[in-house]
Amino acid sequence: MTTTVQTKSMTMIQGINDALRIMLEEDENVLVLGQDVGVNGGVFRATEGLYNQFGSERVIDTPLAESGIIGTSIGMAANGFRPIAEMQFLGFIYPAFNQIMTHATRIRQRSMGRYTAPMVIRAPFGAGVRAPEIHSDSVEALFTHMPGLKVVVPANAYDAKGLLIASIEDPDPVLFLEPMRCYRSSRTDVPEEKYTIKLGKAAVRKEGEDISVFTWGAMTIETMKAVEEIEKEENASCEVIDLRTLYPMDKEAIAASVQKTGRALIIHEAPASGGVSSEVMAVINDTSFLYLRSPVERVCGFDTPVPVYSLENEYIPSPEKIKHAIRRCINF
């Protein structure tokens, strides 16, 4: 028996919109709320059309107050709803830090399971779209040190839709990070129907033998470019793994790949120190120490704020830098 799945070529922003629509249709407890998500359809158009289809009781323009948005979402989640709260940019999540850190992530434990916070916090993030300062912050690492939360980062339309639906259905709070640079940079074939991608599972973007390259979000773009080039320039075969979920990380996938290749490189645009790369290194250390043929390398943002946009191209890890690191690893 074969089933045919209707697919449609979508940008990531369409995949996200589609996931939201499907879940709003399916479950009357699903709500979308945030600044400009209603009438305006979101500053990136992620919620376009939803206000008209579902009305102001389900797709809600809120006051400009991140702590209020998350705080009231916690109350609604504890009382039966499934809020999907948008932070207009990840760099504006900081005022809600207390609500996320002390409540969204802890209410399940604090109430011994009586109250839970099944909610999704969506946030566009990352550099490369020439946005003003703060807008481009990549602070995913902060949220991987926050027990009770899951952190998800899709890199294409297919993953975005499947991971977002899985996040909405997840019984725990999920931070869903949307790399702005991927919103419209490419299209993928996406099933029109509902499907989910299990949280916590990485995706092998490209198989290879000589080095494992770990990345996520928009840095998959630079990474794939670098890998394509270097495979032509050198006699090297690279494995590229998109982690997709940053907490909990896919330990098996990391270990399996490093144990095969013996070398590892991690790419992210956030500052190196305290970045998620360190945790990937820790997982490699814990699982694959004896397999390593060279130190783990990382290519990351500088230990500086993401710069104003005139300098962001210097800031974002370039294919050149990635290639350099691959070479150093392979020739160690």
Add this chain to the structure above:
Amino acid sequence: MTTTVQTKSMTMIQGINDALRIMLEEDENVLVLGQDVGVNGGVFRATEGLYNQFGSERVIDTPLAESGIIGTSIGMAANGFRPIAEMQFLGFIYPAFNQIMTHATRIRQRSMGRYTAPMVIRAPFGAGVRAPEIHSDSVEALFTHMPGLKVVVPANAYDAKGLLIASIEDPDPVLFLEPMRCYRSSRTDVPEEKYTIKLGKAAVRKEGEDISVFTWGAMTIETMKAVEEIEKEENASCEVIDLRTLYPMDKEAIAASVQKTGRALIIHEAPASGGVSSEVMAVINDTSFLYLRSPVERVCGFDTPVPVYSLENEYIPSPEKIKHAIRRCINF
């Protein structure tokens, strides 16, 4: 020529109080502010006597609003003062996250050096004093991924005084974390006069040959205990390094020790994932890969919130667990 330094046996809380008093005396631009720091002398008595000595214009009881405390401190710092702001517990710093992340740490760069924020944020932290939930959070890692900020953690009275004075004199914002459990747990001889300890420098608490154990704050207590015991139980010699500054980390000290011993263990009470231990591992990877004889080990808190106090002894890394990790490392 010899100079005699007058010393006094002090607890850490006395060392802190002494540092504050000396700096308030020396520099009229130094201010102390926070909740209950004035008339009451601080909930841990860190500011005892200062209100009476310096008056309400220099030692200031503020409203109960962390963002307001840090935000106004930024304005005062940019306008010539050196505020020392107390967060009553580190777990209550979260409402000020935005002010720290987007302003205190960035105003120097955003204004190309015109405005700066030479301020210290003091915060008691850590488990083990049977405090209610949130009070015991150890979230130092979050602040090591925040370019523009320095993060300091003393473990005894001598370091507390010298590091706090250095922090107050530092031209950049410093987060000064005070392990509550160390406040009165021991005494050290502390010079009565003013002295500083350079930020960014670790301290070798005990030299050894077979393994490097890195830790900071209250975990120096468990670590020293474990090391003392294991050196009797096994034929092993352990080097213990108190990092003291978590950002920027003392790379030289870490590398020198690991290159000598070939083994490393990191202890902290914060959750393992995304903890500062991962960054120490990264530094070891980057500097000392070829010297490593076994995987780096870590003994940390669980990936859970710090529990309510009935379970905190299960949560805090025990000497037993530290010994176990040392054995595993040495017998690898």
Add this chain to the structure above:
Amino acid sequence: MLDQFPMQQIINEEGNVNPEVQTDLSIEQIKRFYYLMLRARMLDKKSVNLQRQGRIGTYVQYEGQEAAQVGSAAALEEGDWMFPTYRDHAATLTFGHSMRNLLLNWRGRLEGGLPPEGVNIFPPAIPIASQLPHAAGTAWAEKKRGTDRVSLVYFGDGATSEGDFHEGLNFASVFQVPAVFFNQNNGYAISVPMKKQMHAKTIAQKGLGYDMECARVDGNDVAAVYTAVKEAVQRARSGGGPTLLEAVTWRYGAHTTADDPTKYRDQSESDKRRETTDPLLRLERYLKLEEAWTDAWASSLEEEINDEIEKAIEEMENYPEADISQLFDHVYDVPTWTVQEQIEEHLAVKGRKA
């Protein structure tokens, strides 16, 4: 503003009923309030003793605030939501929390945050003012579902300084949710007196910025508190939106058993108030004036409550030790592999030792 927000009172310090107020509170209801306040006070006093004896940990007393807490809690109905702070055990007890669990709270037990099934009480909020948006959220959810349930949230004078106070009130007013913001103005946030906390003379007036109903009541007059909260709750139930209430009260004791109030205030003020504004004494005076008081009745109550408390203490002390599974249970619905590995390691090391 003091004129605009006079302190509403029904029973004054001498036990006389304000002749200008229409109240339909019966003697029976007043007696019930007296019982509830006595129960709360006796539990509080006992808890302070338990702390001194080392049988529970640091404790947060509420003596003096019984009228504010009992009067407000009594205005709720089953199914309503309550959001307490660490100091609001008189309120949660009144609303049906388990005395044993309240005591377990001070033993550092998660059970302390767990009310009986069907009683909607959030675990007490520790980060000041963070619970206000939650209350707006649960109320909003009820409004969306079309029920008539309301949310009642407690917070102190100090809490009004936090951003979450403002955001909670603003959301509640914008979405006109059925929430009652109940402030206990006990004059101090630990050592910080109200005049250092705000330039405003009342907390009630803070409702003006949200075009929200707001009022100020004598928080030591249980009848006034009950009446004001009842009115606010009714308004909320019937779609009239949120209310901000300020109940002016006083804590007799320290901020917590770890606090020394003599560092920042003259405790003789508390002694004076015990003789004057005390919420229980006031009802005693009232009931005596109404000739509804007998010493026998009062001591029978005391006996009954004493038994209840002793039983709860026994249950608390016999309660099984916290199991290590409580560390990681309920962090996620299903524990992540990180925690699983950590716990296995932990148990392995412990086992080795044992």
Add this chain to the structure above:
Amino acid sequence: MLDQFPMQQIINEEGNVNPEVQTDLSIEQIKRFYYLMLRARMLDKKSVNLQRQGRIGTYVQYEGQEAAQVGSAAALEEGDWMFPTYRDHAATLTFGHSMRNLLLNWRGRLEGGLPPEGVNIFPPAIPIASQLPHAAGTAWAEKKRGTDRVSLVYFGDGATSEGDFHEGLNFASVFQVPAVFFNQNNGYAISVPMKKQMHAKTIAQKGLGYDMECARVDGNDVAAVYTAVKEAVQRARSGGGPTLLEAVTWRYGAHTTADDPTKYRDQSESDKRRETTDPLLRLERYLKLEEAWTDAWASSLEEEINDEIEKAIEEMENYPEADISQLFDHVYDVPTWTVQEQIEEHLAVKGRKA
């Protein structure tokens, strides 16, 4: 509340002076305001064009809000502090910011946040409302030093929802610092209209919760804005504490050049307002009534301003490219080893490639 906070006006839409108001504004001052507003408007229009031509990046327009910004900025004196948002370039320009640097801001240059030496303007705040506590802080510092300098902080209607709005006002009022909180209520926070932002009918009334002086002015009447701010500034200077002012205005255009306002409002409202409430047109009418207007004067101003703008654009376009050192300079006083290593590596890879 609308009655309690009437919209203060000095020059009405037809250019007539409100006979009930005592004003000592001279014709010369009004002409100066006209010039400053024209300068701001011409720069704004030019900037929108530059953005369309790709010569600067996304731009935030303020057309329509010139009276609010110019009138308030003109009330400051040298040494005072200004805290703008991304939309307040008419204010910063008036207070002495460099036109070239303002343009560089839209090229993603740090210089955009840097005013000339001696001009105290903070870089424009991006996280909404975060600048209010800063303004309270600089004002507090001046008070401590005993100077008479004040802080003036700009923020929008949307900003009033953030916790920092509340905390900033509360600190300012508790410590009675010389700060003026100047709200530009342009009716929208991106797409969100005021009525979804707050239940209150005015922003001025939010001062009541802090016992703070507060008032509401016609933000398109530069004379009214100037007068109200001047009064608040004088009060602050002389120890009278902070003030909250609401200036009711309107942005004609989009939120930014990346925004499409037709998604959420009828732009014909802007067209209508250009003919009625416009701040420049109003002064033109006033000056004509006063027989102080000549077309020659107006076009000489235009010419002068045009030259200034063209010169600034040239400077902006000839400005040297951002050097990579700007990435790490000024992150710390002295760069940490981490950054140093990262930059060395970066330059090495670049060098290798070059």
